[in-house]
Amino acid sequence: MAKLTSKQVNEIANNFLALAQSIGEYRYKNFDSLTKTQNKILRESHKRTLDYSDDLYTLSATLVMNDIKNSLTKLESITKKIKKSYKSLEDVQKAINIATSVVTLGASIFSLNPQAIIDSLGNLKDAIED
Amino acid sequence: MKQHLKQFGLAIMTFIALSSCVNLKHVNEFSSTSLQSIKSFEELNYSFKQNCIDQCIRNNIHDLKINSESCDCKLDKVTDSITLKIYGSINGYFDGLAKLSDNDLTSYKTENLETALTEGDFGSITIEKKHVESYSKVSKILIRAFTDSYRKSKIKGYVKEANEPVKELIGFLDFNISANLNGKLDVKKTRIKADYFDLLKDNSLSTVEKRNSVREYYSEINEIDNQQKKLETYSKSLNKISKGHQKLYDNIDKLSVKEIKQALFQYASEIKSIISEFKKIEE
Numbered sequence: 001m002a003k004l005t006s007k008q009v010n011e012i013a014n015n016f017l018a019l020a021q022s023i024g025e026y027r028y029k030n031f032d033s034l035t036k037t038q039n040k041i042l043r044e045s046h047k048r049t050l051d052y053s054d055d056l057y058t059l060s061a062t063l064v065m066n067d068i069k070n071s072l073t074k075l076e077s078i079t080k081k082i083k084k085s086y087k088s089l090e091d092v093q094k095a096i097n098i099a100t101s102v103v104t105l106g107a108s109i110f111s112l113n114p115q116a117i118i119d120s121l122g123n124l125k126d127a128i129e130d
Numbered sequence: 131m132k133q134h135l136k137q138f139g140l141a142i143m144t145f146i147a148l149s150s151c152v153n154l155k156h157v158n159e160f161s162s163t164s165l166q167s168i169k170s171f172e173e174l175n176y177s178f179k180q181n182c183i184d185q186c187i188r189n190n191i192h193d194l195k196i197n198s199e200s201c202d203c204k205l206d207k208v209t210d211s212i213t214l215k216i217y218g219s220i221n222g223y224f225d226g227l228a229k230l231s232d233n234d235l236t237s238y239k240t241e242n243l244e245t246a247l248t249e250g251d252f253g254s255i256t257i258e259k260k261h262v263e264s265y266s267k268v269s270k271i272l273i274r275a276f277t278d279s280y281r282k283s284k285i286k287g288y289v290k291e292a293n294e295p296v297k298e299l300i301g302f303l304d305f306n307i308s309a310n311l312n313g314k315l316d317v318k319k320t321r322i323k324a325d326y327f328d329l330l331k332d333n334s335l336s337t338v339e340k341r342n343s344v345r346e347y348y349s350e351i352n353e354i355d356n357q358q359k360k361l362e363t364y365s366k367s368l369n370k371i372s373k374g375h376q377k378l379y380d381n382i383d384k385l386s387v388k389e390i391k392q393a394l395f396q397y398a399s400e401i402k403s404i405i406s407e408f409k410k411i412e413e
Binding site for chain 2: 006007010014017020021027028031043046053057058059060061064065067068070071072074075076078079081082083085086089105117124125128
């Protein structure tokens with residue numbers, strides 16, 4: 001038999017809560033016409049149904065873990081890559097390498113040679129991606 | 131003729147550089163505002179465990195017990211750690227996206243190098259200060275164009291890859307907060323109503339005591355309503371962030387189009403309004 005999902009358990013918790021609220025409202029409305037024992041029974045059922053609902057909400061929240069495992073792993077791996085990218089752009093040593101490439105790029109601009117500029121940009125790319 | 135060709139080539143390079151300059155301000159505005167909003171999670175000041183402790187204390191008061199060690203909140207603690215894990219993952223992603231899309235990240239300073247070039251000897255070329263300054267400007271444009279294109283292509287890849295998992299995780303964070311934690315608060319409200327109803331029906335209490343109980347009841351309900359408003363507002367911001375990310379994903383190949391920029395600024399502005407709304411509840 002298939003196991004219940006977090007969303008299904010949440011639906012059940014909502015139903016228990018609605019049921020508990022109906023029991024409660026019935027007791028409040030008919031309190032004076034109910035016997036002491038009847039009141040006690042209804043009070044207990046009300047409490048028990050609320051306990052079920054409360055526990056089911058917690059259970060639903062824990063079952064979420066089954067649904068998100070893949071997404072969690074994927075997003076964490078993407079975040080690692082993002083961090084690596086911006087670290088590579090702000091790393092001090094990288095900045096020094098970039099600066100060196102800038103000098104070469106400056107010289108290539110002086111040469112007014114488009115090919116030299118393209119080569120220098122290639123070096124700059126390597127400096128950033130290293 | 132050769133000299134003219136060189137100059138023409140340089141002009142073309144500069145044109146390419148200028149046209150490839152990408153302003154990622156709208157991506158940065160959206161991601162950093164989203165990040166700020168996601169962090170409101172830390173200001174919710176309520177958790178599954180807290181709910182469990184509150185309920186346990188309520189039971190102890192009802193049963194006139196002072197042994198609070200009997201509170202078993204292990205499962206609620208697990209639930210909090212799962213929710214925190216989802217929050218941490220979404221938070222980390224938007225933090226990275228905000229940092230990578232920040233234009234300041236690639237604003238490299240080249241003043242020291244300019245000085246070095248002016249004062250130094252650079253091979254067979256004689257460099258004059260005025261030349262260094264003007265060529266440095268061209269270098270800066272080229273570097274900027276290059277690094278911005280690099281960032282743009284990286285962001286494109288990450289947003290494409292992250293869209294589905296980030297939307298799913300935002301959905302489940304919202305689910306745990308607005309469906310499960312909020313549901314527990316509804317249970318709490320129903321329990322409180324039952325407790326106070328019985329107090330008011332208790333003939334051993336005086337009218338003054340009953341009035342005080344009614345005052346306490348409204349105060350407790352008001353506190354829960356406030357907490358629920360916070361959860362609801364946080365949920366609203368999560369939905370907006372999810373939609374904004376989808377918009378970014380749908381238009382990731384045309385980031386420079388004016389309408390996309392406006393749409394992302396609009397999402398950022400709406401998220402900011404929700405953040406203000408959230409802060410007002412706190413006050």
